[in-house]
Amino acid sequence: MPGESMASTTNTSSGLWKPTQLQQLYYGSGSVSKQLVNALPSPKSKAFIITGSSLATKTGLIKQVESLLGANHAGTFADIKQHAPVAQLDQATDRVVEDPNIDTIISVGGGSPIDSAKAISYRVNEKLGKYLFHITIPTTLSAAECTMNGGYSNEHGLKIAVSDPALAPRVVIYDSIFALETPPRLWISTGFRAIDHAVELMYHPNATEIPARQMCLSAISTLFTYLPKYKQDPRNEETITHLQLGAFASLGFLGLNVSGPLGLSHVLGYALGSPYSIPHGFTSCLTLGHVVQLKAESNPADAAQIARMLPYIGRPRSGDDIADAKAVGKAILDLVESLDLKTTLKDWKVPDVEATIITKRATKKEPGDPTFEAVLGLVKGLYGLGASFESKY
Structure with a gap:
């Protein structure tokens, strides 16, 4: 069937990739x-x-x-x-x-x-x-x-x-x-959405090693390299083109293998985006680094995939997948801050009492469930103190 999925593994010797109809x-x-x-x-x-x-x-x-x-x-x-x-x-x-x-x-x-x-x-x-x-x-x-x-x-x-x-x-x-007509802050924030795609596709169970994960590694390198350059010079068209191709690499080789949201950062983005009028670029800035650190601690297979990204953002591997995966999460949070994109749910005027609702919406689980409790802790952390922020979009 055209939309049928086939689960892949980290084993590169077997798998199936089905492209979209892009011509x-x-x-x-x-x-x-x-x-x-x-x-x-x-x-x-x-x-x-x-x-x-x-x-x-x-x-x-x-x-x-x-x-x-x-x-x-x-x-x-x-x-x-x-x-x-x-x-x-x-x-x-x-x-x-x-x-x-x-x-x-x-x-x-x-x-x-x-x-x-x-x-x-x-x-x-x-x-x-x-x-x-x-x-x-x-x-x-x-x-x-x-x-x-x-x-x-x-x-x-x-x-x-x-x-x-x-x-x-x-x-x-x-x-x-x-x-060139896109406001630079909006452009950079959507670049984080592309990073979100690349990272979550790395640990999605249906993602193929070739070409999906390999291209995601390329995308991560490109986006980490050129987003800071764009911030310095938003009119540089060569930088813009690099970022456009990096965004394509982040998701363009997904093909027909995966349907629905890619992972926890994405489902949290949907739970936060339209209900509270937060652009998805900014939901990714809020959630991705914390989701990566949560996965590093809770899922060894995901930690192993996340750890693969470390050399592509210019940092050496230690050999400890959990430590390396946490380092990737820290690097994502550091990049958000260095590009002046750090916000909190308080900045977006999301009431504290909504944390449980957001978690239910994202996890489809109830209080007491271990997944629910872990994600609830993450969501509560997103209300941390931060500078006042007003949406311009």
């Missing part, structure tokens, strides 16, 4: 203007653009895409909000269904427009019996473009997932010119 990946400055029209499935294709209001109203990027498409442009929906609320998703889906000639959806932006485009394609298939050809132009490092999984927030703010091999984008275009 083309373009990267480099100006790649949108050079390649977008060529990437359409046919010269007569009708393409519908999905994006957010900031890109549409505060930059010239969407008008540029519309102009490049010319007669192939069938419409634009520019009201996708953070965490993809279902109300906007319904509106955009209705617009697409009204025109049966639309065969292509183009997402421009971060994880919310990309996930929304997948969810719209899923709903269009339910109504019309066809999936849309998805071209994506990412403007963050969220790596949502890398998978067949999408999602949106229901009316209660909870994440609803959709997943199908046919939802994976067919074409990804990384253009550093488009990334």
Whole structure:
């Protein structure tokens, strides 16, 4: 079956990797203007653009895409909000269904427009019996473009997932010119989301050694190297391109082997993200380092996989997997702090009394269960004292 998983092991002599339907990946400055029209499935294709209001109203990027498409442009929906609320998703889906000639959806932006485009394609298939050809132009490092999984927030703010091999984008275009319009703090925080992908894929039981884990190690090295360089010079397009390719390496070789969330940091991110309006880049900054340290102490197999990352962030192995895995967690926390991204749940105005609710939401377990208690301790730690912080996104 197309979506069937096969568990892998640390043994590199056997395994199975199944790629997504991605056909083309373009990267480099100006790649949108050079390649977008060529990437359409046919010269007569009708393409519908999905994006957010900031890109549409505060930059010239969407008008540029519309102009490049010319007669192939069938419409634009520019009201996708953070965490993809279902109300906007319904509106955009209705617009697409009204025109049966639309065969292509183009997402421009971060994880919310990309996930929304997948969810719209899923709903269009339910109504019309066809999936849309998805071209994506990412403007963050969220790596949502890398998978067949999408999602949106229901009316209660909870994440609803959709997943199908046919939802994976067919074409990804990384253009550093488009990334120049992303606020640097947002860009760096989504880089941590990419680190989160790479780290949690390393210890996911279904991840293949080749190419998934090997590419995750490459991604970790790239992201740890170039995020500090980007902070020093956010206009350097070569640095931006390195980070875009690092984000792709963090999740682009997952293939069809894994469905659902990658691991504890991700499920905590979902439990914290849309319910409390915390962008997923910042949920990763909050949770990942602590999750890694918890896993180092509680799961020897996970500790062994985490320890493999240490040389890729410039630190020598000691030979003690638990100590090395803890060192990786410390390095992640240090990087968050050095890039001025350290926040707490108090900074995000999450009430202390919500800790139990967050833990139940993430673990699907009840108080008294050992997993619940361990994660509850982690969540309580996220309320630690910190500087006042106001969301700008």
